[in-house]
Amino acid sequence: MNETISVQCPYCGESILIEPEPSDEPMEYVEDCHVCCKPIVVTIHYSEAGSAVVVKRENE
Numbered sequence: 001m002n003e004t005i006s007v008q009c010p011y012c013g014e015s016i017l018i019e020p021e022p023s024d025e026p027m028e029y030v031e032d033c034h035v036c037c038k039p040i041v042v043t044i045h046y047s048e049a050g051s052a053v054v055v056k057r058e059n060e
Contacts, residue, residue: 007055012036020044020051030058
């Protein structure tokens, strides 16, 4: 089962839920905010302690 993670959109500030696929390697992808539709760059680092997620604007 995929982990559901709540993140805050760096544009509008709304909380959105993402469900990244588990991976042994760090992953980065672009997902549109479900509220304001702007592109968010999502970077996820996995470890045994849990996932570390960083979100930023596309042009940062």
